[in-house]
Amino acid sequence: xxxxxGGPNIQACYQCxxxxxxxxxxxxxxxxVRGIIRKALLGLxxxxxxxxxxxxxxxxxxxxxxxxQDVKPTDVIKAIRNVAVAEGYMLEPHxxxxxxxxxxxxxxxxxxxxxxxxxxxxxxKPVPPNASSHPExxxxxxxxxxxxxxxxxVAEKEKTEE
Amino acid sequence: MAKPxxxxxxxxxxxxxxxxxxxxxxxxxxxxxxxxxxxEGATCCPAPGVFGSFDRVTWASIAARNVTLAxxxxxxxxxxxxxxxxSLWDAxxxxxxxxxxxxxxxxxxxxxxxxxxxxxEVTHYVDALYNVAGLEKIRKRVTRPLxxxxxALHPGCHWMRPKLIKKKDDSERxxxxxxxxxxxxxxxxxxxxxxxxxGAGGAVRTADVKxxxxxxxxxxxxxxAAGGAxxxxxPCPFCELxxxxxxxxxxxxxxxxxxxxxxxxxxxxLLALAFGHEPExxxxxxxxxxxxxxxxxxxxxxGIKT
Numbered sequence: 001x002x003x004x005x006g007g008p009n010i011q012a013c014y015q016c017x018x019x020x021x022x023x024x025x026x027x028x029x030x031x032x033v034r035g036i037i038r039k040a041l042l043g044l045x046x047x048x049x050x051x052x053x054x055x056x057x058x059x060x061x062x063x064x065x066x067x068x069q070d071v072k073p074t075d076v077i078k079a080i081r082n083v084a085v086a087e088g089y090m091l092e093p094h095x096x097x098x099x100x101x102x103x104x105x106x107x108x109x110x111x112x113x114x115x116x117x118x119x120x121x122x123x124x125k126p127v128p129p130n131a132s133s134h135p136e137x138x139x140x141x142x143x144x145x146x147x148x149x150x151x152x153x154v155a156e157k158e159k160t161e162e
Numbered sequence: 163m164a165k166p167x168x169x170x171x172x173x174x175x176x177x178x179x180x181x182x183x184x185x186x187x188x189x190x191x192x193x194x195x196x197x198x199x200x201x202e203g204a205t206c207c208p209a210p211g212v213f214g215s216f217d218r219v220t221w222a223s224i225a226a227r228n229v230t231l232a233x234x235x236x237x238x239x240x241x242x243x244x245x246x247x248x249s250l251w252d253a254x255x256x257x258x259x260x261x262x263x264x265x266x267x268x269x270x271x272x273x274x275x276x277x278x279x280x281x282x283e284v285t286h287y288v289d290a291l292y293n294v295a296g297l298e299k300i301r302k303r304v305t306r307p308l309x310x311x312x313x314a315l316h317p318g319c320h321w322m323r324p325k326l327i328k329k330k331d332d333s334e335r336x337x338x339x340x341x342x343x344x345x346x347x348x349x350x351x352x353x354x355x356x357x358x359x360x361g362a363g364g365a366v367r368t369a370d371v372k373x374x375x376x377x378x379x380x381x382x383x384x385x386x387a388a389g390g391a392x393x394x395x396x397p398c399p400f401c402e403l404x405x406x407x408x409x410x411x412x413x414x415x416x417x418x419x420x421x422x423x424x425x426x427x428x429x430x431x432l433l434a435l436a437f438g439h440e441p442e443x444x445x446x447x448x449x450x451x452x453x454x455x456x457x458x459x460x461x462x463x464x465g466i467k468t
Contacts, residue, residue: 024358024359024361024377024380025366025373025377028373028376028377029373055215055365055366055369055370056366056370056373057211057364057366058211058319058359058361058362058363058364058366058374058377059210059211059214059215059319059320059363059364060319060323060358060359060363060364061319061320061323061324061333062319062323062333062357062358062359064323064324065323065324065325065326065333065334070326072324074324078211078214078215078218079218081215081216082215082216082217082218085215085216085217086217090216091369093368093369094212094215094216094365094368094369097209097212097365097368098212098213098216101205101206101208101213101224105205105206106174106178106205106206107174107206107208107209107212107213108174108175108178108179108206109174109178110177110178111178115178115179118179118181118445118448118453119177119181121181121445121448122181122182122184122185122444122445122448123185123443123444123445124177124181124184124185128172128177128178128184129172129200129201129202129203129204130172130177130201130203130204130205131203131204131205131206132177132178134202134203136203137203137204137205138205140205140227140274141205141224141227143273143274144220144223144224144227144270144271144273144274145220146273147223147269147270147273148217148219148220148223148266148270150216150217150220153216153217
């Protein structure tokens, strides 16, 4: 799974550390790209997917642009995150954002009247022509999430937290 | 020649939090004889680092739905957000090259009577301005050059990275965004951490705002060490939010003494000013930094009102 979506070259990693040396997240947190890739190659799945540091990558792709072996570390990290989410490791604020997209069609919805006023202040219509004014678009998103099983993934998490 | 037309993908942050960017884009594109079409019923892109980290097929399916709206209109997409650009461009690119993903996505899209066909291109405002309008036309349209304004840049990540896939610019030494901004007449100021991430992406701001702000703070300190600047210009509203509202949040999380005073502009806001539009025409003063601090842009430093 990681090889297919993350990067077929992961096995070419020779642990040079260019990724971690380039990493602005690693400079201030315990997030270590090189270490995660090493652990993934060793098959230490539970260790890799359960660590909260997995979520400190901002996906800036600096490591990907500098990796001498074309391992595509950012895509590897995203693929590992997909596995983590599928196995129930999703942080609460992330689950909330996912639910917002399913409920409002947007991760950052229009939400309050004050934001409509802000739009009027700059000379725009109060509601933009996106999902904020198209409820049928939100229905589309719900149908897609139902088909891919993403709705359950988010909802199940909600239950276990209650 | 027919007027270039684009489906205008707004995303979330531009229409819902930084509407001045939407208004400025409308002004600038019109000035350059390019048409922006409303993209009725578009949803969240959805955010590549957030949704893409959760479930790749769901992410690609929702992004593909947005792309099919433009396929119906037979027009390329343009967007002013690095995140939206990355989501829609990456999904479009991956769906054009990955049969297995395309099959899975089209199965999901069949539920809503849609199909990804791969008939359009996804562009960023930067592409539309640099490649379609062109620097020559932009320079000719400048009626109020921002001469003497010292401008730092924050190009952000997702327009140009990963460089081998996007093939936009050299991400270690980019020049396209800089040339576009320099067309305004402002003076480019380099600083060491110009190319590092603002800190907001990849679901980090959502999970841990203080860690995200620590990136931002490093950028600001690096800029001050290089002698400071009058403005910071970015091609992304999420970076803009992080750099603009982030100044207020840094004081909250790191202490009042960490006070930065940078005016942060989206590149279309910079060009709108250079094209002679008054800041009130697109609401520059509605940036969240000013709303929270109850102040205004530093007009004198911007050379707009003295």
